[in-house]
Amino acid sequence: MEGGRIDGKLEMSDSSSELVKQSGDEISHLAIDIGGSLIKIVYFSTNSKCSTNDEAPTLSKERKEVPNGDLNHHILSGRLFFVKFETSKIEDCIKFLSSKKLQQCGAQCHHSHADDKIKIKATGGGAFKFTDLFKEKLGITLDKVEEMESLVAGANFLLKAVNREAYTYIGGQKEYVQIDQNDLYPYLLVNIGSGVSMIKVDGDGKFQRVSGTSVGGGTFWGLGKLLTKCQSFDELLELSHQGNNRVIDMLVGDIYGGLDYSKIGLASTAIASSFGKAISENKELEDYKPEDIARSLLRMISNNIGQIAYLNALRFGLKRIFLGGFFIRDHAYTMDTISVAVDFWSKGEAKAMFLRHEGFLGALGAFMNYKDGNADLCPPQLVEQQTPKSSNCIVDRIHNSTRVRENENGAIDCRLRVSSSFKIYDEVKRC
Amino acid sequence: MEGGRIDGKLEMSDSSSELVKQSGDEISHLAIDIGGSLIKIVYFSTNSKCSTNDEAPTLSKERKEVPNGDLNHHILSGRLFFVKFETSKIEDCIKFLSSKKLQQCGAQCHHSHADDKIKIKATGGGAFKFTDLFKEKLGITLDKVEEMESLVAGANFLLKAVNREAYTYIGGQKEYVQIDQNDLYPYLLVNIGSGVSMIKVDGDGKFQRVSGTSVGGGTFWGLGKLLTKCQSFDELLELSHQGNNRVIDMLVGDIYGGLDYSKIGLASTAIASSFGKAISENKELEDYKPEDIARSLLRMISNNIGQIAYLNALRFGLKRIFLGGFFIRDHAYTMDTISVAVDFWSKGEAKAMFLRHEGFLGALGAFMNYKDGNADLCPPQLVEQQTPKSSNCIVDRIHNSTRVRENENGAIDCRLRVSSSFKIYDEVKRC
Numbered sequence: 001m002e003g004g005r006i007d008g009k010l011e012m013s014d015s016s017s018e019l020v021k022q023s024g025d026e027i028s029h030l031a032i033d034i035g036g037s038l039i040k041i042v043y044f045s046t047n048s049k050c051s052t053n054d055e056a057p058t059l060s061k062e063r064k065e066v067p068n069g070d071l072n073h074h075i076l077s078g079r080l081f082f083v084k085f086e087t088s089k090i091e092d093c094i095k096f097l098s099s100k101k102l103q104q105c106g107a108q109c110h111h112s113h114a115d116d117k118i119k120i121k122a123t124g125g126g127a128f129k130f131t132d133l134f135k136e137k138l139g140i141t142l143d144k145v146e147e148m149e150s151l152v153a154g155a156n157f158l159l160k161a162v163n164r165e166a167y168t169y170i171g172g173q174k175e176y177v178q179i180d181q182n183d184l185y186p187y188l189l190v191n192i193g194s195g196v197s198m199i200k201v202d203g204d205g206k207f208q209r210v211s212g213t214s215v216g217g218g219t220f221w222g223l224g225k226l227l228t229k230c231q232s233f234d235e236l237l238e239l240s241h242q243g244n245n246r247v248i249d250m251l252v253g254d255i256y257g258g259l260d261y262s263k264i265g266l267a268s269t270a271i272a273s274s275f276g277k278a279i280s281e282n283k284e285l286e287d288y289k290p291e292d293i294a295r296s297l298l299r300m301i302s303n304n305i306g307q308i309a310y311l312n313a314l315r316f317g318l319k320r321i322f323l324g325g326f327f328i329r330d331h332a333y334t335m336d337t338i339s340v341a342v343d344f345w346s347k348g349e350a351k352a353m354f355l356r357h358e359g360f361l362g363a364l365g366a367f368m369n370y371k372d373g374n375a376d377l378c379p380p381q382l383v384e385q386q387t388p389k390s391s392n393c394i395v396d397r398i399h400n401s402t403r404v405r406e407n408e409n410g411a412i413d414c415r416l417r418v419s420s421s422f423k424i425y426d427e428v429k430r431c
Numbered sequence: 432m433e434g435g436r437i438d439g440k441l442e443m444s445d446s447s448s449e450l451v452k453q454s455g456d457e458i459s460h461l462a463i464d465i466g467g468s469l470i471k472i473v474y475f476s477t478n479s480k481c482s483t484n485d486e487a488p489t490l491s492k493e494r495k496e497v498p499n500g501d502l503n504h505h506i507l508s509g510r511l512f513f514v515k516f517e518t519s520k521i522e523d524c525i526k527f528l529s530s531k532k533l534q535q536c537g538a539q540c541h542h543s544h545a546d547d548k549i550k551i552k553a554t555g556g557g558a559f560k561f562t563d564l565f566k567e568k569l570g571i572t573l574d575k576v577e578e579m580e581s582l583v584a585g586a587n588f589l590l591k592a593v594n595r596e597a598y599t600y601i602g603g604q605k606e607y608v609q610i611d612q613n614d615l616y617p618y619l620l621v622n623i624g625s626g627v628s629m630i631k632v633d634g635d636g637k638f639q640r641v642s643g644t645s646v647g648g649g650t651f652w653g654l655g656k657l658l659t660k661c662q663s664f665d666e667l668l669e670l671s672h673q674g675n676n677r678v679i680d681m682l683v684g685d686i687y688g689g690l691d692y693s694k695i696g697l698a699s700t701a702i703a704s705s706f707g708k709a710i711s712e713n714k715e716l717e718d719y720k721p722e723d724i725a726r727s728l729l730r731m732i733s734n735n736i737g738q739i740a741y742l743n744a745l746r747f748g749l750k751r752i753f754l755g756g757f758f759i760r761d762h763a764y765t766m767d768t769i770s771v772a773v774d775f776w777s778k779g780e781a782k783a784m785f786l787r788h789e790g791f792l793g794a795l796g797a798f799m800n801y802k803d804g805n806a807d808l809c810p811p812q813l814v815e816q817q818t819p820k821s822s823n824c825i826v827d828r829i830h831n832s833t834r835v836r837e838n839e840n841g842a843i844d845c846r847l848r849v850s851s852s853f854k855i856y857d858e859v860k861r862c
Binding site: 035036037086087088124125126128129130131146147148193194195209211213214215216217218219221222223225226227229248249250252254255256257258259261263264271272273274275276277278279280281284285288293300303304307308311312314315345 | 715
């Protein structure tokens, strides 16, 4: 399981700060996705230490001409990092951003003077909700990017540009999927955040939100917290790992006296009614093990999402379902339940696939939204081999693993093409 | 709301026994549906008091020749009654049946002697699970009828034979639906018991279980019991009536700082994440009002069922969705949520309709399964006007309200055509 996991150090805000400190990087630019439960941040760093004198930082060594001879742009080598915070602890996020001195390091280079306004790309509902807070505390303007657009841009980037990004999870086996870029669309993108969005994706920027459900990660965590007193999502997930849902779910066999209901293809072990056994037993909440409750809850929600996803995939004839969002967390049981649900309902016709950078689709998409023109720098964007869609930034394709590569911490090595007018050199010197 | 309610007296097992006592009836025959949470019983009574001497009971007055001159059959007038018990209190049900002296009163007339075996039609998983218990305690053999077949037969009977059975519930208004029997099929039958079954019905005996979900009435009751300590489903439902789901559900406006997410048509008041607000608040279970929790739970489950029902209706191009099962209980908020969900997702194309005898579809269907031949009596069955499908029993159509009529207690007045060899007269005399 370790191979596919976004590094544990990224999971907690403190650890995230730690990671950033350890890497000694400086944020050159950054995008943020503020959801109902979590804040996700993606930032690009050139891996240079902030110089303390007037010497040019190591960063300058990475500055290269674009191979195709476009003299108006330069290429920067660096790395995309992924950090998250709980939305309820937004102050930690503010502190983190404050410590990174975005104002001085060129997170957005609209400003010609240090006191000019700084803009960062932001998506998710919190980009609206916390506009004033960011302005007040950090002097940062949140430049809003539509949420679904961000999710789709992030997913498309990952699926096209990052090697070993998508995988299936069947029978306890993780298997990476080779993405044929000529046969990627259409697909169903299921983003499981606090709630769930289901988006039919037909191409770059071509999509439609076709469904969703309010029974998502927030439900698992919220109900789980009330039922088990767990203090974090990860604690709850860990707990569920040890539990047995049969203690509290009413199974087909519980109703049928241990028999299958074979006429309609339901095994005796199939769940007839989630939490249904709690009805008939003279037990109160305290009489159940928290781990059993966590397991029932996880299975109920995962199965439900798998079923609704399948029904929507069926509706539009989509064979591939990619799942993102921070609900899954590379958790074997979650993935297994969703995979089995999709397989069961579709009779093997549709396939559930998971993404290694699952939780950062929106933040990545917002990051991709930096455009040349007003801005001086641009984020990784895929350049199509035959027909380049973007002339202002570049991240090479999956096949060129020397340029786009994910290291073991989930960070992605990549190169940015920036406009020549972007003065990252000067900006960094000012740190 | 009272007009459409199965009488409250039927809701509790004690009250049910009371009702039967009050009506002074004797069960002439009976069918039972034993589900995971509830046992549902339908029985036919001729409304005769059991005679204490050798005089012929009033029942005999109801004996008539069949109008079409079929001398092999007679018609009995009487009433179908509906009773339920909790499955966990099956002993109450056993006591009830025992008190009715089925052995002596001809519940099934296979037996030529009092000590012969008695058979009653039974459906639901409990018909398998409790086979031995019924045999041991009552000497009764449960003659099993397939569960889905029973649900469909029960629904078809109600929709065709009982006036003012189906209704919509929109904007707080209940509106009875005129069923055009020539345009009834196909429809989606959604039976919400402990779990949920979704069945595409194409005609009498023509159906396919196309979907289902484990998030049903058992989930509402089970989770609700754990979260609120309510001791009964009805108590929980009553509680939800007073609650406010916005206290604990994460709304779109909670994420978007009070704004709508208009781009995808979600109002600020829409639920983004059921129970999602519990994540971020420093509250424990005890800090929330049970009524708010009950409300959130009810809305989560109702909305989810409405959505999955709609997706299945869409899949097969079905415009009408009939909802049965004991989850709904004529509860305004439940019906409103399901109706709104179906209307929202289908953009007004599909319609949710509820059934007055919602909880008894399976038991009614099992009742319809009594056939002439080995058995001597038969239950209400619809006789088609042009092409009678059954020559051995009759309940007249909805248009003939003098024969099939529902009284204010939910009981249905009807007439049975029984084989001439059925000796109910003698059986009753023996009581």
